[in-house]
Every structure is written in C-alpha cells, then in structure tokens.
C-alpha cells in the first residue's frame with residue numbers, strides 16, 4: 001500500500017476524550033472514528049487488525065470442529081419471551097419496534113436464536129454433539145461506554161454455542177474450548193489467564209473469564225506466577241486448570257491455596273468468557289432430541305465468547321511505548337513499513353519503488369511511505385502505527401546499496417543489503 005494513496009488520517013494532537021493509551025493510540029493512528037457514544041466506524045488500518053484477529057479466532061474454532069454460521073443482529077422479542085429473558089435483561093438491551101408494531105431487539109447475545117435454529121433441525125441423538133459459532137456485531141446499551149472499543153455499545157464478538165447429550169460430554173466440550181482459547185490468544189501474542197467466574201447454581205465451576213494483564217484493566221487479578229512461563233505444550237486443561245487465579249473480592253488471602261510469594265497481582269482485561277449452563281435454554285425453548293431407546297433428551301448447552309473488537313484495544317494496552325503501538329506480528333496491519341527518507345530523489349524513488357513491488361509480489365504486506373514529507377514525520381508516523389519491521393532507505397542506500405532494518409519492538413537497527421535481508425526473510 002502506498003501511503004500517498006491510502007486513507008490513514010493520523011492525528012498529531014492527543015484526543016482529549018481518550019483516557020487510556022489504546023483509545024488515544026487508535027484515534028491517533030487513524031484506526032477508528034467515533035460515530036456516537038460507544039459506536040465506532042473502523043477505518044482501513046483498524047479494519048485490517050480487526051480482520052486479522054477475526055481470522056485467527058475463526059481458524060482456531062474451525063480447528064476444533066466448531067462450525068461457523070452468521071446470525072442476524074436484529075431479533076424478534078418473541079424468542080426472548082420464550083426463554084424468559086426479555087423482561088429480565090434490562091436497559092442494556094436496545095428494544096425496537098418494526099413498522100407493524102412488533103417488538104424487536106438488537107441482539108446483545110444469541111442463545112435464543114441459536115437454540116431456535118437447532119430445535120428446528122436437530123431431532124435425533126445422532127445429530128449431536130454440535131458446536132456452532134459466529135463472529136458478528138452485538139449491541140449492549142452500556143451505562144458507561146468508555147475506553148474506546150474496549151467497552152463499546154456496539155461491538156464485534158465471537159459467540160459460540162455447544163449442544164451435547166450429557167453433562168460429561170458437555171464438560172469435555174468445555175475443556176476443549178478452554179484449551180483452544182489459550183492457544184487462540186497465544187497466537188496473538190497474549191498470555192490469557194482463565195479466572196473462575198460466577199456461573200450460578202447450574203454451572204458449577206464451569207465458567208471462566210479469560211483475562212490478560214495490562215495496567216488499565218478493570219479488575220484486579222491474583223494468579224500463580226507459573227502462568228508467566230507457560231509453554232504452548234502446557235496449554236492444556238489439566239495443567240492450567242490446576243493453577244490458581246482469582247479476581248477482585250474472590251481472592252481471599254486467608255484461603256488462598258498457594259503461598260504469598262507465588263502470587264502475582266495485576267490488573268486484568270477480560271477478553272473472553274466461557275460458560276456452561278446446562279439445559280437452561282433448551283428446556284425453556286423445548287429443544288429435545290430422541291435418544292437411542294426412543295427416550296427424550298434435553299441437550300446440555302454452553303456458550304463461549306471472545307471480544308474480537310475489544311481485543312484490538314487490549315492488545316495495544318499490552319503492546320505500546322511512548323512512541324506508539326507495537327503490533328505482535330500475527331495481528332499487525334502490515335508486516336513491513338517501507339520508508340523512503342528522500343522522496344523526490346529520482347534515483348532513490350526508483351530503488352524504493354522497485355523494492356516495494358518486489359516485496360509485494362513476494363506476498364509481504366507492505367505499507368510504503370512514499371509521501372513528500374520530512375523524514376522525521378515519516379519515522380514518527382511509522383512508530384505510531386506500530387508496523388513490526390521498518391525498512392528505511394536513504395543516503396546509504398544510494399551510496400552503499402544498504403537499507404536500515406529497524407525492529408519496532410526492540411528498537412534495534414541493522415544495516416544490510418536488500419539482497420541479504422530478502423535472503424534472511426526467505427529462510428525464516
């Protein structure tokens with residue numbers, strides 16, 4: 001992408017309304033635009049990140065055999081009257097009437113819609129287990145939308161729903177999704193800490209909020225130091241579920257099973273939540289299947305959320321410095337930021353254009369700053385938007401044929417020939 005032709009409205013001023021780093025940086029980096037309180041438009045740079053996260057989430061769901069669907073954002077009130085939640089849900093639900101005066105709502109979650117779908121098609125035990133998920137927009141009229149996309153009113157969520165024949169099977173599904181969440185977040189460069197959450201009487205201990213550590217988190221979490229060094233191979237239910245983690249008042253130092261010196265205390269951002277709730281919806285909405293002996297079985301359900309749009313902010317909270325965002329490679333909007341520090345110099349322009357085309361042809365996602373701007377402006381812009389690898393071309397490119405490779409995270413700079421760098425990348 002040539003920056004001269006891109007739509008990247010970066011801001012120099014620090015937006016006054018933004019209280020936390022990720023919100024400030026997302027506005028300054030031209031990723032989002034506030035349409036109204038808690039409701040945002042995603043601009044090209046922001047959308048690229050949102051879609052990378054969406055893709056990772058979808059791949060990891062597909063990998064464990066969940067199937068993707070897409071449900072509508074608008075739902076009839078009648079389904080929520082069936083489940084009994086229409087009156088309970090309160091003011092977070094945006095209620096709307098259509099032209100025929102029928103009560104509708106903008107879905108804050110989709111248990112009712114998915115149960116309605118499944119009950120229409122799934123009639124026999126042979127059709128279960130099944131886990132369906134979608135990635136779509138939700139609306140919750142939060143009393144205090146804040147921190148940009150971290151607590152929006154309209155937000156993008158992965159929501160999955162499982163249907164099993166027995167409690168034991170539902171528990172196995174729950175464990176599988178728990179493990180898959182650990183790996184999903186790891187792919188984004190995050191260590192998620194599953195903290196046991198309230199699940200009411202039915203759920204037992206099968207409800208976890210996945211938290212990541214960042215100074216601006218809304219809750220305080222207390223966790224076993226072992227979390228900080230978990231390897232990918234250790235990301236299993238058996239290993240991780242045994243580790244201590246608790247949030248806010250649930251942590252009671254007097255009752256804590258591990259010693260004080262093994263406890264880490266930090267602020268946590270909730271990026272996902274999984275929940276087993278038995279037959280709550282299947283029972284209320286008459287979802288039953290016929291068992292092997294003709295008996296009727298009420299499927300056991302669970303629901304599994306990931307805050308996809310919240311993750312964009314959360315990843316920035318965990319990855320930034322005074323100069324801007326530092327994207328982990330897998331979610332970076334572009335892999336390479338190419339800076340021509342002497343735009344207008346015909347010789348350098350030609351070499352830079354060439355390199356831009358070569359890299360693009362090789363499949364790299366390159367943001368090429370070809371603007372007629374001062375080098376200082378280009379450097380600070382590239383730092384602000386956080387592209388992991390910068391290639392800087394200037395006088396030395398003309399004199400010695402080398403470019404400067406800058407690692408945005410470490411700040412490390414190396415001079416090398418373009419060929420040497422290309423070879424290095426090819427061998428990765």
Ligand code: ATP
Nearest residue numbers: 149150151152155157270271272273305306307310
């Ligand atoms: P919170 O306690 O933060 O309000 P929740 O318990 O209401 O979250 P869930 O219903 O479990 O959230 O939704 C699943 C995920 O969706 C959450 O873990 C979070 O990452 C995300 N999420 C929830 N509410 C919002 C919101 N208002 N804005 C952005 N993301 C949200």
Ligand code: MG
Nearest residue numbers: 092140142151
């Ligand atoms: Mg909430």
